[in-house]
Amino acid sequence: MKYLLLMYANETVASSFTPEQFQTANQEWMALTKELQDAGVLLGNSGLSPVANATSVRVRDSKTLVTDGPFAETHEQLGGYFLVECSDLDEAISWAAKFPNAKYGTVEVRPLWSGR
Amino acid sequence: MALSKFARCGLEGSDTSRMTASDQIEATFRAEHGRVLAALISQLGDFTLAEDALQDALVNALERWEVDGVPHNPGAWLTTVAKRRAIDRLRRSSTQERNAVILETFTEQDEPDMDDPIPDDRLKLMFTCCHPSLALEAQVALTLHTLGGLSTPEIARAFLVPVPTMAQRLARARAKIRNAGIPYRVPPADVLPERLDALLAVIYLIFNEGYVATEGEVLTRSDLCSEAIRLCRVLVDLLPERAEAHGLLALMLLHDARRETRLNDAGELVLLEDQDRSLWDRVKIEEGVAVLDAALKLYTPGPYQVQAAISALHAEATTAEATDWQQIAALYDTLAIMIPSVVVEVNRAVAAGMAGGARTGLDMLLRLEDQAGQFYPYHVARADLLRRTNQREAAADAYKQALVLCGNSAERAYLQRRLDEMLNF
Numbered sequence: 001m002k003y004l005l006l007m008y009a010n011e012t013v014a015s016s017f018t019p020e021q022f023q024t025a026n027q028e029w030m031a032l033t034k035e036l037q038d039a040g041v042l043l044g045n046s047g048l049s050p051v052a053n054a055t056s057v058r059v060r061d062s063k064t065l066v067t068d069g070p071f072a073e074t075h076e077q078l079g080g081y082f083l084v085e086c087s088d089l090d091e092a093i094s095w096a097a098k099f100p101n102a103k104y105g106t107v108e109v110r111p112l113w114s115g116r
Numbered sequence: 117m118a119l120s121k122f123a124r125c126g127l128e129g130s131d132t133s134r135m136t137a138s139d140q141i142e143a144t145f146r147a148e149h150g151r152v153l154a155a156l157i158s159q160l161g162d163f164t165l166a167e168d169a170l171q172d173a174l175v176n177a178l179e180r181w182e183v184d185g186v187p188h189n190p191g192a193w194l195t196t197v198a199k200r201r202a203i204d205r206l207r208r209s210s211t212q213e214r215n216a217v218i219l220e221t222f223t224e225q226d227e228p229d230m231d232d233p234i235p236d237d238r239l240k241l242m243f244t245c246c247h248p249s250l251a252l253e254a255q256v257a258l259t260l261h262t263l264g265g266l267s268t269p270e271i272a273r274a275f276l277v278p279v280p281t282m283a284q285r286l287a288r289a290r291a292k293i294r295n296a297g298i299p300y301r302v303p304p305a306d307v308l309p310e311r312l313d314a315l316l317a318v319i320y321l322i323f324n325e326g327y328v329a330t331e332g333e334v335l336t337r338s339d340l341c342s343e344a345i346r347l348c349r350v351l352v353d354l355l356p357e358r359a360e361a362h363g364l365l366a367l368m369l370l371h372d373a374r375r376e377t378r379l380n381d382a383g384e385l386v387l388l389e390d391q392d393r394s395l396w397d398r399v400k401i402e403e404g405v406a407v408l409d410a411a412l413k414l415y416t417p418g419p420y421q422v423q424a425a426i427s428a429l430h431a432e433a434t435t436a437e438a439t440d441w442q443q444i445a446a447l448y449d450t451l452a453i454m455i456p457s458v459v460v461e462v463n464r465a466v467a468a469g470m471a472g473g474a475r476t477g478l479d480m481l482l483r484l485e486d487q488a489g490q491f492y493p494y495h496v497a498r499a500d501l502l503r504r505t506n507q508r509e510a511a512a513d514a515y516k517q518a519l520v521l522c523g524n525s526a527e528r529a530y531l532q533r534r535l536d537e538m539l540n541f
Contacts, residue, residue, distance in 0.1 A: 001297040003297075086297070087297075087299075088297045088298070088299035089247075089249060089296050089297045089298050089299060090298075090299050090303065090307070092297070093249075094307075109249075109296075111295055111296050111297055114295060
């Protein structure tokens with residue numbers, strides 16, 4: 001099954017990192033990415049630009065409304081994703097638990113839409 | 117199907133020879149449901165299909181068994197018929213490739229012998245139903261439905277929710293098992309302990325739902341206790357090396373032995389010390405103690421075993437005065453280290469108060485006030501210790517505070533009586 005692992009965390013946590021902390025975090029992400037690749041489960045991944053760069057688009061009464069900011073102002077923001085192929089939810093959970101942001105944020109495990 | 121006789125047909129302690137034919141059929145359904153369903157899911161690889169096919173087979177059985185009587189191996193009968201119904205269902209909708217694959221592997225197998233023992237896959241089913249990605253209330257409902265064989269209306273009634281709400285809860289849980297890929301297997305060793313804890317918590321929650329029932333559907337709800345005990349027996353059989361599974365079974369048996377004496381005829385809570393000990397179920401107490409002894413021999417202590425040990429000390433005291441409060445207090449000390457919580461601390465203070473004088477207990481309670489002030493058992497504990505030391509005014513105030521916070525009618529009746537005693541002397 002394909003799962004999208006969504007990385008949520010408070011953006012201010014990462015933005016207040018010291019250069020050393022930033023480098024450590026970077027290495028952790030790179031190590032995780034490599035581990036996922038080596039296990040043959042990684043289908044795609046990327047980090048996201050901060051929500052300050054987000055734009056929300058809505059069409060109402062045929063008019064396109066464009067506004068600054070993310071869809072919802074929340075305590076934790078979506079910071080990136082990993083698309084993985086796992087045999088079941090437990091395997092996806094075990095990968096999610098290895099995410100560095102699981103320690104200070106949340107990893108949401110979402111199966112891809114299967115048409116049912 | 118098993119709507120009206122829920123309260124009577126738990127196999128727990130029942131005598132099948134005195135049952136009517138339909139009672140016996142229902143009891144058989146309940147007893148076989150979990151094992152048959154678990155085996156079907158294993159073979160079909162599809163939770164929903166297995167449930168639907170078993171449902172078909174149960175309808176079939178109800179018609180046939182009323183006439184022919186219950187077959188000597190009802191589980192094998194149900195499994196065989198359910199498999200045929202599953203094949204029918206797959207053929208009817210065999211447009212999907214997936215179905216064709218299942219059908220192929222399935223019909224290749226020899227026609228199962230009615231006397232074949234059914235493989236016991238209930239442990240897999242338990243872990244699937246109690247997967248932490250399901251909401252707790254869904255875990256509870258699904259466990260009762262699949263393993264206990266309780267119908268949706270029965271579970272709805274037991275949890276005091278409308279039937280459509282419960283039906284939706286079950287349907288969503290089933291959909292999530294399929295769509296989120298919740299595995300159907302016993303978890304690997306690295307996650308087994310935490311998953312087992314979750315499973316035990318679900319069983320204990322089912323038990324407590326029945327145990328604290330005080331009004332309305334008392335009979336229906338109290339049968340949840342029997343169901344929880346039955347589920348835990350299955351678990352102990354399947355995981356005999358897990359001490360806490362034994363511990364929980366012992367704890368529930370020991371509590372259940374006293375269930376009938378917890379409330380008086382007026383529906384008022386009766387404290388342990390005032391209960392008629394001659395009415396306690398000696399058979400359950402003996403079994404509870406034996407199960408606890410077996411658990412302790414596994415040398416992996418845990419909170420359920422400690423609580424069972426506390427319960428056993430109460431159960432084995434011939435009079436309230438003979439209660440070994442020193443040991444109970446020591447066990448609460450242990451419990452407070454294992455599972456620190458305000459609830460445990462309040463009980464620990466009460467035990468210390470009973471063991472070493474009310475003053476000690478009251479001092480311990482005083483230190484808990486900030487954390488426990490909104491928790492009514494805290495005020496009950498204080499009130500009872502103040503009453504024992506004849507501090508009537510302070511006791512009355514504490515009973516009043518408890519009454520403000522307590523919503524349970526049986527306990528309120530008890531508290532009101534104590535308050536009246538304190539005021540009218």
